[in-house]
Amino acid sequence: MKKRGSLAQQLASGVYNPVERLEEALYLISRLEEEVNAFITLLPEERLREEAREAQRRILEGKARPLEGVLVAVKDNISVRGLRATAGSKMLSCYKPPYNAHVVERLVDAGAIIVGKTNMDEFAMGSTGEYSAYGPTRNPWDMGRVPGGSSSGSAATLAYAAVDLALGSDTGGSIRLPAAFTATVGLKPTYGAVSRRGLIPYANSLEQIGPMARSVRDLAFLYSVIAGRDPLDATSIDYQPPDPYTLEPRDPEAVRLCVPEEIIDASEAPVKAAFEGLLSRLEAQGATIEYFRAPWTSLVLPAYYTIAMAEAASNLARYDGSLYPCHDSRARTWEELNVEARTRLFGPEVKRRIAMGVLVLSEGYRDEYYVKAAKIRRLVRDRVLGIVRECIIGQPTSPVLPPRLGERLGDPLQLYALDISTVTANLAGVPALQLPVSVEPLPVGAQLMARPRGEVDLFELGLLVEEITGLAGVSAF
Amino acid sequence: MAVEDCSKLLSKIRVLARLEVPPEDCERITEIRGFLEGVRRAGPLVEGLDPLYHVWEAESRLRDPREKGYGHVNIEDLGVETREGYVRLPWRGRL
Numbered sequence: 001m002k003k004r005g006s007l008a009q010q011l012a013s014g015v016y017n018p019v020e021r022l023e024e025a026l027y028l029i030s031r032l033e034e035e036v037n038a039f040i041t042l043l044p045e046e047r048l049r050e051e052a053r054e055a056q057r058r059i060l061e062g063k064a065r066p067l068e069g070v071l072v073a074v075k076d077n078i079s080v081r082g083l084r085a086t087a088g089s090k091m092l093s094c095y096k097p098p099y100n101a102h103v104v105e106r107l108v109d110a111g112a113i114i115v116g117k118t119n120m121d122e123f124a125m126g127s128t129g130e131y132s133a134y135g136p137t138r139n140p141w142d143m144g145r146v147p148g149g150s151s152s153g154s155a156a157t158l159a160y161a162a163v164d165l166a167l168g169s170d171t172g173g174s175i176r177l178p179a180a181f182t183a184t185v186g187l188k189p190t191y192g193a194v195s196r197r198g199l200i201p202y203a204n205s206l207e208q209i210g211p212m213a214r215s216v217r218d219l220a221f222l223y224s225v226i227a228g229r230d231p232l233d234a235t236s237i238d239y240q241p242p243d244p245y246t247l248e249p250r251d252p253e254a255v256r257l258c259v260p261e262e263i264i265d266a267s268e269a270p271v272k273a274a275f276e277g278l279l280s281r282l283e284a285q286g287a288t289i290e291y292f293r294a295p296w297t298s299l300v301l302p303a304y305y306t307i308a309m310a311e312a313a314s315n316l317a318r319y320d321g322s323l324y325p326c327h328d329s330r331a332r333t334w335e336e337l338n339v340e341a342r343t344r345l346f347g348p349e350v351k352r353r354i355a356m357g358v359l360v361l362s363e364g365y366r367d368e369y370y371v372k373a374a375k376i377r378r379l380v381r382d383r384v385l386g387i388v389r390e391c392i393i394g395q396p397t398s399p400v401l402p403p404r405l406g407e408r409l410g411d412p413l414q415l416y417a418l419d420i421s422t423v424t425a426n427l428a429g430v431p432a433l434q435l436p437v438s439v440e441p442l443p444v445g446a447q448l449m450a451r452p453r454g455e456v457d458l459f460e461l462g463l464l465v466e467e468i469t470g471l472a473g474v475s476a477f
Numbered sequence: 478m479a480v481e482d483c484s485k486l487l488s489k490i491r492v493l494a495r496l497e498v499p500p501e502d503c504e505r506i507t508e509i510r511g512f513l514e515g516v517r518r519a520g521p522l523v524e525g526l527d528p529l530y531h532v533w534e535a536e537s538r539l540r541d542p543r544e545k546g547y548g549h550v551n552i553e554d555l556g557v558e559t560r561e562g563y564v565r566l567p568w569r570g571r572l
Contacts, residue, residue, distance in 0.1 A: 302513050306516055335495075339495050355490040359490065359493075375528040413512055
């Protein structure tokens with residue numbers, strides 16, 4: 001384990017040196033990337049060196065932009081002009097977006113150096129990082145274990161310190177789960193706070209692009225760059241993210257944390273012990289901890305997966321073999337091409353989700369599945385909004401420690417169960433922050449959920465938690 | 478679900494989803510279907526609830542009834558325009 005200094009502090013004090021940092025990152029990549037498999041596309045070293053020299057020049061001339069020379073990784077379902085965006089799928093193995101996603105445009109304008117595009121579960125459909133057409137990602141804390149998914153590569157590359165910041169996307173926990181398994185920090189923003197323009201879609205009403213980092217302050221720093229209204233995303237909202245430089249840890253006596261009993265009961269012993277240890281230390285410092293019953297907990301996974309699969313079936317209908325083609329086909333008609341391409345180029349989990357998605361939307365099933373799921377979403381949203389008006393919800397991010405590679409691969413239901421703690425924030429549209437609470441014997445994370453637009457509450461409480469755990473800035477290497 | 482029922486299901490999926498799910502996946506598909514049926518357990522908890530998408534009902538342009546060029550329909554009765562259960566369906570244009 002290594003503890004790294006705060007990027008935000010280095011930038012503020014002017015000691016950050018992009019050239020030196022890049023050389024360290026390239027060394028770590030050459031040593032570890034082959035085993036970890038965090039990247040699908042890495043930029044050529046010479047181009048990165050050139051960008052780092054240019055950033056260093058701007059810093060020395062006093063012309064540094066907010067993220068000047070900072071190394072950032074971007075999940076492979078977020079568009080970067082001219083760089084392959086596969087979304088972890090063979091279907092898009094040749095696709096190079098002709099434009100930047102809104103968030104990438106903001107990163108570039110802020111002076112960031114994009115190091116590469118990160119590995120992920122195919123079309124973000126997975127919770128372990130094993131459902132990528134480009135091979136599984138390994139967890140740098142234990143190479144025999146998964147790093148979590150679907151933003152597996154973004155989390156893993158932060159955990160082995162090849163970059164300082166990363167972008168992920170979160171549809172049902174895809175930022176928070178890998179962050180929990182790799183002792184990093186991840187935020188699922190308030191729905192609409194970050195533009196989704198340029199994100200290859202999976203389930204539009206649930207997913208958000210979000211920041212990942214090794215500390216809360218660094219994460220807040222990235223968030224301040226990417227969040228805010230985009231007139232070209234109809235779901236984005238007028239929103240001013242918190243100023244990362246003025247954030248202070250919250251006074252423990254002003255903390256009221258509400259903990260759902262059902263999620264604690266569903267967590268395995270080491271996770272429960274680590275999380276309850278944090279609660280005890282918060283309480284000892286004067287925080288108020290309250291437990292509450294959440295009887296809807298057993299409904300959130302089927303409701304979430306019904307909605308996500310329905311939206312996935314609709315979103316992925318566009319991939320008919322004629323768009324973004326780069327494979328040989330013997331098909332004679334469009335119909336043949338369509339079935340052949342989708343059958344051959346989608347992976348097994350994507351096919352299962354599309355199949356179930358068309359089923360739950362089809363005549364005779366829609367009322368029994370989709371409409372009921374939508375009503376459950378309404379129930380969850382109403383109840384959660386009622387609670388986060390009064391307090392911050394706190395719970396373990398994952399019910400289990402990082403599973404071993406292959407352990408859950410054969411059983412989709414075991415895979416879906418990993419999301420029990422995370423899907424609620426997506427159903428309700430509220431922000432949720434994951435941060436590490438323990439790294440021994442393996443990483444365990446805590447998740448905090450707040451009111452819509454309540455990211456500032458999460459960051460302040462997150463800074464307090466980091467003071468208690470001492471885990472800000474940790475990495476496996 | 479019996480294997481022959483699953484075969485029918487896979488045929489339906491081939492038509493609707495335009496992809497072939499291998500017969501050996503029948504067990505998995507059946508399990509997932511059973512899992513999704515969990516939404517039926519909601520019972521009285523969701524009685525009378527509006528199923529519409531409500532994350533940003535007051536603020537999002539998605540749900541701004543003043544915006545022109547889009548119809549507002551009840552998701553339970555697609556095709557019938559209403560001002561009550563409004564949800565914008567941009568891919569359908571004006572109904």
